[in-house]
Amino acid sequence: MTDTPILEVVGLRKTYPVTQDGQRTDFVAVDDVSFSVQQGSSLAIVGESGSGKSTIAKLLVGLERVTAGTILIDGQDRTAKPRGARARRQRGSDIQIVFQDPYTSLDRRQTVEAALAEAVRLHSNLNRDQVARRVTELAEMVGLDQRQAEARPIALSGGQRQRVAIARALAAEPRVLILDESVAALDVSIQAQILNLLADIREATGVTYLLISHDLAVVRQLTRDAIVMRRGLVVEAGSTVSVLDHPQEAYTRRLRDSVPRPGWDPHQISREGAIATADNPNTATKESHR
Amino acid sequence: MSALLEVDGVTVTLPVAGMQQPVLRDISFTLGQGEALGLVGESGSGKSMTARAIGRLLPPGAQCEGRISFDGDDVLAFDRNALRRYRTNGVAMIFQDPRASINPVRRVGDFLTEALCTNGGLKQDVANDRAADLLDAVGIDDPRRRMRQYPHQLSGGMLQRVMIAAALLIDPRLILADEPTTALDVTTQAEVMAILDTLRRERGVSMLFITHDLELAAAVCDRTAVMYAGSLVEEQRSLNLDSDPLHPYTAALVQARPDITFTHDRLLAIPGRPLSAFEAPAGCAFGPRCPHSEPACAEAVPPLLTVDTGRSRCRRLPQLRGTMGQKSAEWL
Numbered sequence: 001m002t003d004t005p006i007l008e009v010v011g012l013r014k015t016y017p018v019t020q021d022g023q024r025t026d027f028v029a030v031d032d033v034s035f036s037v038q039q040g041s042s043l044a045i046v047g048e049s050g051s052g053k054s055t056i057a058k059l060l061v062g063l064e065r066v067t068a069g070t071i072l073i074d075g076q077d078r079t080a081k082p083r084g085a086r087a088r089r090q091r092g093s094d095i096q097i098v099f100q101d102p103y104t105s106l107d108r109r110q111t112v113e114a115a116l117a118e119a120v121r122l123h124s125n126l127n128r129d130q131v132a133r134r135v136t137e138l139a140e141m142v143g144l145d146q147r148q149a150e151a152r153p154i155a156l157s158g159g160q161r162q163r164v165a166i167a168r169a170l171a172a173e174p175r176v177l178i179l180d181e182s183v184a185a186l187d188v189s190i191q192a193q194i195l196n197l198l199a200d201i202r203e204a205t206g207v208t209y210l211l212i213s214h215d216l217a218v219v220r221q222l223t224r225d226a227i228v229m230r231r232g233l234v235v236e237a238g239s240t241v242s243v244l245d246h247p248q249e250a251y252t253r254r255l256r257d258s259v260p261r262p263g264w265d266p267h268q269i270s271r272e273g274a275i276a277t278a279d280n281p282n283t284a285t286k287e288s289h290r
Numbered sequence: 291m292s293a294l295l296e297v298d299g300v301t302v303t304l305p306v307a308g309m310q311q312p313v314l315r316d317i318s319f320t321l322g323q324g325e326a327l328g329l330v331g332e333s334g335s336g337k338s339m340t341a342r343a344i345g346r347l348l349p350p351g352a353q354c355e356g357r358i359s360f361d362g363d364d365v366l367a368f369d370r371n372a373l374r375r376y377r378t379n380g381v382a383m384i385f386q387d388p389r390a391s392i393n394p395v396r397r398v399g400d401f402l403t404e405a406l407c408t409n410g411g412l413k414q415d416v417a418n419d420r421a422a423d424l425l426d427a428v429g430i431d432d433p434r435r436r437m438r439q440y441p442h443q444l445s446g447g448m449l450q451r452v453m454i455a456a457a458l459l460i461d462p463r464l465i466l467a468d469e470p471t472t473a474l475d476v477t478t479q480a481e482v483m484a485i486l487d488t489l490r491r492e493r494g495v496s497m498l499f500i501t502h503d504l505e506l507a508a509a510v511c512d513r514t515a516v517m518y519a520g521s522l523v524e525e526q527r528s529l530n531l532d533s534d535p536l537h538p539y540t541a542a543l544v545q546a547r548p549d550i551t552f553t554h555d556r557l558l559a560i561p562g563r564p565l566s567a568f569e570a571p572a573g574c575a576f577g578p579r580c581p582h583s584e585p586a587c588a589e590a591v592p593p594l595l596t597v598d599t600g601r602s603r604c605r606r607l608p609q610l611r612g613t614m615g616q617k618s619a620e621w622l
Contacts (some may be wrong), residue, residue, distance in 0.1 A: 048475035049446075157563050158333075163437060186504065187332035189579075192546035192559035199556070202448060214476060221548035221557065258476040259550050264509035266484035269477070270429075 003076055006034035006208050007043075007060075007095075007176050013070035029055045031232040033069075037225070039175070042202070042209040044219040044240060046255070047229035053212045055232075057180045060210070061097050074175060098171035100181035102161035106153040106266050112139070112164050113149045119171035134171075141204070142167040142197060159190035162198050163197070170201065179222075180212045195221055216259055220244055228252050294496050295322040295344065295464060300356035302336075302343055311568035315520045318355070318594065321464070324494040328507025328528060330543075331517035334566035337500045340517070344498070345383055347420070360464070363386045371496060378409045382457035386469040388449040392441045399437025402456050410460070410487060411472025424455040428485050447478035454486055465490065465497045472501070483510055489554070504531065504543055513600075515542045519575035521591075526600025533615045536602035538583075539576045541614035575604050582610055 012033040015026040025276055030052040037043045047053040052163060058064040060071060062078070062183070071078040087236065091124045099105045107115060116135045122200045139149045139187045142163040162182065162206060169177055179198070195218065202209060211223050219226055226243045228236040238248045247253045257269050300317045303310035312474070314336045321327050331337040342348050344358055346365060358365040360380055368376055385391050392401055402425075403417035412420070423434035428451040441449060450470060457465055467486070469478040487510055490497050501507050507514045508528040515525040516539065524537035528612045535541040545558040571578060573588035580587070584606070592605040604610065 011512040052543055090569065159563055187564055188504075188543055189332060189546050189560035190563060192548070193561075195548060196557055196559055217548040218549045220550060241553070254477055256479040256550065260479075260503060260506040260509040261550070262505070262508060262529070264505070266480040266487060266510070269480040270484040 005072075006039040006068075006074055007210065008036040008072040009056075009060075010034050010054065010070045010072075010144055012059065012071065013050055013067045014052075014059060014064065014068045028232050030059070033227075033229070033232075033234055035234070035237065037176070037210065039208055040202075040206045042115055042223040042226065043210045044213060044223040044226040044241075045229060046213060046216065046219055046226055048214055048255075050231065051229040052232040053229050054180060057097060057178050057210075062091060063287045089122060095176045095178065096172055096174035097178040098162070098165050098169050098182040100184050102158055102165050102185070103153075105165050106154050106161060106168075110163075111152055112156075112167075113151060115150075115164065115168055116171055119168050122170040138167040138171055141170065141201065141228050143193075144254055149183070157190075159186055159193060162186060162194055166194075166197070166201070170205070171205070173205075174207065176210060178210045178212065178270065182211075183236060184213065184215060191218075198222060205270045211285055216244060216256060223260065228255070249289055292323060294323045294325075294361055295321040295498075296357070296359045297344065298357040298359075300343055300354065300358060301338075302339060302348065302355075303353045304349065305351040306568070313520055313567050314343065315354075315567055315570075315591075317517075317522050319515055319522065319525060321496050321498060323463070324496055325513070326490065326497040326511040328511035328514035329498060329500045329517060330502065330504050330507045332502060332513055332564040334519070334564055335517040336567055337517050338468055339520075340469050341383070341498060341500055342535075344464075345377070345381055345466055347383075351541075358423055368423075373486040374409075378401065378405070378460060380462060381464045381466060382460060382462035383466045383468065384453050384457050384460065384470045386472050388446065388453045388473075389441065391453065393451065394441050397437065398439055398441065398444070398452055401441075402452070402459060405456075405460055419453070421459060424459055425452070426432065427489060428452075428455045429481065430455075447474050447482060449476060450478075450482055451485065454482070454489070456562075458489055458495070460570060461493070462495060465495055466500075466502045467497055470499075471506070472503075479506075486510075502538075504547070508532070516543070519565045519570040520596070521570075521575055522601075524600065524605045525602075530599055534599065535614045536597065536600055536607060536611070537576075537604045538580045538610065538614060540604075542581075543580075544615075572576070574603070580608055 012030055015028050016024055018027045020027060026039040035043060045053045045056060059066050066079050082091055116138050117131050120131050120134045125267050144163055148156060148160055186194060211219060213219050223240050226240040227234050230251055236243055236252045243252060244256060247256055254272060298318050300314060302313050302314040315450050317340055329340060330338045330572040343354055348354060354366060399421060402421040406412045407414060421437060422433040425436060429435055432453055451474065471482050474482060499507060499511050508531050511528050513525060514528045514531055516523050518539050522542050525538055531540060532544055542560045546560055548557060560579050565575060574592050575589055577583040577587045587605060592603050594603050595607055
């Protein structure tokens with residue numbers, strides 16, 4: 001069935017126990033979030049810190065267990081704990097993640113080739129020559145040359161390390177690739193290279209992207225649909241272009257207007273923010289709760 | 291507008307593996323009283339090092355040549371006492387990560403008033419009043435309660451407002467703001483920038499605003515300087531950066547950035563990676579990545595040309611002027 005979404009999330013909820021004023025209570029990080037992504041499409045989860053966007057990424061890859069709700073990848077339930085190594089590996093080939101910081105997500109004692117080969121071996125039954133060929137193919141796909149493939153992370157720049165992290169994630173041939181602020185830490189000139197690379201990879205492999213980002217310009221460049229989150233809730237959803245060009249919610253408008261550009265007036269944005277806060281005490285800024 | 295700060299031919303070298311390696315090359319600019327100058331660049335371009343040189347906060351072993359004058363005084367020649375006065379009444383710094391520059395085990399109020407009492411000779415209750423007034427001015431509700439709290443009880447945006455208040459408390463004439471909003475959410479960034487902008491204008495304080503975000507610098511600064519590989523490659527009025535860039539690097543930076551109002555088919559990425567000053571080749575540092583470079587560009591470091599609207603370190607500027615701001619023309 002082609003119209004089955006590759007990724008479907010229904011009523012997702014995650015709470016963490018916290019102690020507030022001596023009382024044990026639950027902090028709701030993600031509250032009744034639902035969305036679906038079609039094979040080969042792309043979805044952005046947009047939000048500021050504390051919106052719950054990264055918690056969703058952790059729930060999707062299984063780094064955290066859901067409190068309630070379901071996650072379906074290609075129709076298979078992902079909310080239960082995997083049974084055994086084989087099931088865990090299977091999940092690895094469903095969904096992979098690239099984190100923000102390329103400096104901490106690689107093993108500094110392992111060469112790029114070794115890191116890629118390890119991931120390829122784990123997710124395939126290829127023989128030694130086939131693994132080597134696949135490693136070369138992956139390195140070429142992300143634009144790493146032979147010298148860089150033989151290097152350890154310390155000898156690589158930030159952009160090159162992020163290319164390694166992307167290649168390693170692709171080694172499992174995932175159906176869905178989560179990009180958790182994957183270009184946020186990169187310099188502008190490098191960020192453009194990686195965004196172009198991600199567009200090429202999607203064209204070549206048909207992989208589905210789930211982009212988690214606070215950067216609306218990056219979201220526009222890479223995704224077709226977007227949801228905007230605030231304090232664990234989805235406040236707006238739609239095609240990326242319509243969400244950015246014609247935002248329906250005051251919060252989305254404020255996010256958009258906060259992006260500096262020629263003629264940008266921070267005074268007006270902070271005034272509007274103050275009005276929005278005064279109008280509705282429930283949406284007061286995070287600071288005023290503390 | 292008379293210049294408050296004059297940076298003239300500043301070159302800084304740092305010891306790396308037993309050799310003095312350059313991190314800044316021949317930096318020159320001026321900053322007028324009450325003016326805001328943006329300093330933009332990618333990692334390793336030397337923008338933070340420039341601020342450190344001005345604040346006399348260079349790392350041990352650094353050698354600084356050239357001249358930095360503040361209100362006519364030679365900053366590099368300051369002795370202990372002059373340096374203390376300079377940092378007490380002259381210049382204040384705001385850094386990117388407020389949590390790294392505040393003592394976590396002291397209350398916010400103690401942090402704010404310490405300098406006022408020890409250097410300013412104020413009584414504690416007078417200092418408390420001034421701190422509370424300024425916290426109010428940076429948009430913090432119930433300042434007296436906040437002053438009794440510890441840094442961990444405040445959010446990042448709130449703490450950065452405290453740092454701005456701390457910088458302004460000593461009535462500085464110059465603020466060196468090093469990526470003060472980079473760690474903040476976008477909506478908080480807008481709020482913090484609005485506060486910084488208002489207070490700066492009200493008090494006539496000059497500001498050197500360091501950021502990697504060209505649009506942000508252009509939005510809040512009168513003039514913007516762009517740095518690459520330890521050199522200043524362009525400086526002009528912020529308004530013209532997008533439409534009339536004076537250096538191919540600035541033009542490339544503007545074009546490489548994805549857009550919030552327009553989906554590009556492909557981004558015009560700059561090939562290669564940003565270089566630091568000691569990796570820079572002979573001749574124009576940007577040459578190897580520049581679409582307009584020609585063999586002569588690699589022969590000598592191009593001089594800083596002065597044109598009607600600003601300055602540029604591109605020797606081909608006369609030919610290229612007016613053709614580099616293609617992006618805006620393309621979508622209109």
